[in-house]
Amino acid sequence: MFVQQLITGLSVGSIYALMAVGYSLIYSLLNFTNFAHSASVLIGAYAGYYYITLVVDNPITAALCSLVLGAILAALIERITYQPLLDKGARRIYLLIAGLGISIIGENLIVVLIDGRFHAYKTALSSMPVSIFGASIGVIDLIILLASAVALLLVQFLIQKTKVGLAIRGAAFDLTTASIMGINVRRLILIVFIIAGSLAGLSGVFLGIKYTAYPTMGNLTNKAFISAVVGGLGSLPGAVVGALILGVLETMISAYVSSAMRNLFAYALLIVILLIRPWGLMGKSMEDKA
Amino acid sequence: MLSYWTGVATLTGIYLIATLGVSILVGFTGLFSLGHAGFMAIGAYGTALAVKMLHLPFYAAILVGILASMLAGALIGKATLRLKGDYFVIATLAIGECTKLLIENIPSITGGARGLADIPRKTNFFVVWTILVIVVVLLHRFLNAKHGRGCVAVREEELAAKSIGIDTTRTKMLSLLISCALCGMAGGLLAGYMGYLYPIMFTMAKSNELTMTVILGGAGSLTGTILAGLVLIPLPEYLRIESAEEWRMVLYGVLVVIVVVFKPSGLMGNKEFTVSGLLRRLKKWFSKEKRNGEKGAGERG
Numbered sequence: 266m267f268v269q270q271l272i273t274g275l276s277v278g279s280i281y282a283l284m285a286v287g288y289s290l291i292y293s294l295l296n297f298t299n300f301a302h303s304a305s306v307l308i309g310a311y312a313g314y315y316y317i318t319l320v321v322d323n324p325i326t327a328a329l330c331s332l333v334l335g336a337i338l339a340a341l342i343e344r345i346t347y348q349p350l351l352d353k354g355a356r357r358i359y360l361l362i363a364g365l366g367i368s369i370i371g372e373n374l375i376v377v378l379i380d381g382r383f384h385a386y387k388t389a390l391s392s393m394p395v396s397i398f399g400a401s402i403g404v405i406d407l408i409i410l411l412a413s414a415v416a417l418l419l420v421q422f423l424i425q426k427t428k429v430g431l432a433i434r435g436a437a438f439d440l441t442t443a444s445i446m447g448i449n450v451r452r453l454i455l456i457v458f459i460i461a462g463s464l465a466g467l468s469g470v471f472l473g474i475k476y477t478a479y480p481t482m483g484n485l486t487n488k489a490f491i492s493a494v495v496g497g498l499g500s501l502p503g504a505v506v507g508a509l510i511l512g513v514l515e516t517m518i519s520a521y522v523s524s525a526m527r528n529l530f531a532y533a534l535l536i537v538i539l540l541i542r543p544w545g546l547m548g549k550s551m552e553d554k555a
Numbered sequence: 556m557l558s559y560w561t562g563v564a565t566l567t568g569i570y571l572i573a574t575l576g577v578s579i580l581v582g583f584t585g586l587f588s589l590g591h592a593g594f595m596a597i598g599a600y601g602t603a604l605a606v607k608m609l610h611l612p613f614y615a616a617i618l619v620g621i622l623a624s625m626l627a628g629a630l631i632g633k634a635t636l637r638l639k640g641d642y643f644v645i646a647t648l649a650i651g652e653c654t655k656l657l658i659e660n661i662p663s664i665t666g667g668a669r670g671l672a673d674i675p676r677k678t679n680f681f682v683v684w685t686i687l688v689i690v691v692v693l694l695h696r697f698l699n700a701k702h703g704r705g706c707v708a709v710r711e712e713e714l715a716a717k718s719i720g721i722d723t724t725r726t727k728m729l730s731l732l733i734s735c736a737l738c739g740m741a742g743g744l745l746a747g748y749m750g751y752l753y754p755i756m757f758t759m760a761k762s763n764e765l766t767m768t769v770i771l772g773g774a775g776s777l778t779g780t781i782l783a784g785l786v787l788i789p790l791p792e793y794l795r796i797e798s799a800e801e802w803r804m805v806l807y808g809v810l811v812v813i814v815v816v817f818k819p820s821g822l823m824g825n826k827e828f829t830v831s832g833l834l835r836r837l838k839k840w841f842s843k844e845k846r847n848g849e850k851g852a853g854e855r856g
Contacts, residue, residue: 296640296641297641298641298644346812349816350815355819356585358581358585361644362767362811362815363812363816365589365766366807366808366810367812368808369767369804369805369808369811373801373802373805373808376801484759490645491649494645498641526660529657532649535646536630536646536649539631539634539635539649540630540634543642
């Protein structure tokens with residue numbers, strides 16, 4: 266029972282980690298909360314649903330398709346909305362407002378154009394169990410855990426070992442200085458949005474398979490914000506650790522206490538962290554953030 | 556029919572009080588909030604429970620609601636206002652959701668998701684609009700006084716404000732408390748007008764709506780907020796089409812993005828709507844018409 270809950274918790278946490286890393290990446294570069302993140306999650310979840318229902322029941326290709334769509338949407342949002350604002354040197358609050366506007370458009374367009382119902386993925390995987398150490402564990406949880414780990418390791422590799430990654434780390438340290446050093450900051454920001462968008466699209470598919478696809482699921486990005494704060498705002502390893510902790514704790518609460526307490530617990534945890542340790546578990550605002 | 560429109564006007568007035576509160580915080584002080592419906596909920600349930608359980612008279616109960624709302628605001632403000640970064644925004648999000656979930660999860664006191672009924676109905680159109688006028692006058696006075704100008708200074712350039720001796724954290728806290736008080740009061744009035752309360756009255760969508768109305772009206776303009784509120788709050792009442800609520804939210808979103816990208820100052824910018832200002836504007840516009848063709852005439856009205 267405990268092992269089973271732990272695996273479920275880790276798989277939920279790894280989905281949160283996908284969202285939280287994208288969020289933290291953008292935050293570490295531009296110092297603002299990208300509320301439009303939920304749009305990429307939404308498009309990922311619905312694309313995955315339609316892919317599996319209409320094309321072929323293959324979660325891997327569905328995930329790839331959602332990943333690409335999430336990335337495209339994030340790139341479009343960045344180019345159409347954020348870029349003009351950043352060029353103008355607009356105050357941070359306007360970036361927040363624009364993001365909020367986009368997330369509201371996304372959520373309500375889904376209701377208007379599709380419907381407001383819950384769409385369960387018709388995949389055979391979602392209820393298939395496998396027995397490990399005598400505990401029956403959902404195959405889907407393992408797949409999610411594995412795929413998220415691979416995606417996060419890829420991002421880690423990209424940031425630590427490539428030239429683009431070096432540029433991202435530099436820009437996270439100081440965007441202006443990075444641009445003086447000859448880094449094309451506009452392109453770099455676009456790249457970061459594409460990384461974040463593809464992770465969000467991927468998390469959308471996983472959320473859809475695990476729960477369902479529904480219009481207000483973009484609110485699940487709130488869990489990414491919570492994870493990021495718990496782990497330390499702007500820190501990527503912190504975001505992953507925070508997300509895993511949040512996922513496991515939430516699952517344990519809903520298994521052993523009450524599932525209604527789950528969200529209440531998450532938000533209460535956030536308020537407690539903000540009160541006693543606002544810089545989070547691994548955050549240190551002056552440190553190298555990426 | 557008349558009573559129907561009185562109802563619409565009363566609700567508009569109530570939400571306008573809350574929107575004005577958000578305007579002080581978001582518009583004038585430049586702090587973003589995603590959870591002010593939560594403060595309305597605290598005010599509403601605080602008022603309703605004070606009436607029902609403590610048997611206080613309605614207006615004393617509203618005070619209880621306002622104080623409860625300000626207390627919640629003080630809690631997150633104390634924790635996050637001195638921090639750099641988006642901590643405050645995320646904290647408002649948390650308090651908004653936390654309040655709603657708490658209300659849903661302690662049904663023995665709050666009625667849970669089924670709602671809280673049989674609240675004595677003690678408010679009406681005249682009470683709400685009298686309070687609204689008083690609030691507008693007081694806010695106008697506040698914004699032209701030292702602390703109000705401090706808020707604007709913090710919004711415009713925090714570092715500069717600090718360097719001329721404004722305690723920025725305290726100024727932000729003051730503005731947060733004012734906005735919480737107004738939202739709490741609006742919540743209390745809502746409880747006293749509707750006679751029942753449900754947690755779904757105070758969702759995140761409602762919080763977003765409050766903030767977006769302020770942005771569309773013009774961040775930093777009381778009259779802008781009022782104009783936007785008068786037009787946008789009763790919008791679903793005259794747009795009676797299918798899924799009007801969703802279309803309205805799409806419209807809000809699109810408008811907000813367009814406004815932010817093309818005219819970040821909103822409808823009124825940081826100017827106030829006055830009759831003399833309107834006349835000046837018209838005069839300027841006409842003289843510009845006359846000078847049509849003269850390029851770069853250097854003069855400015």
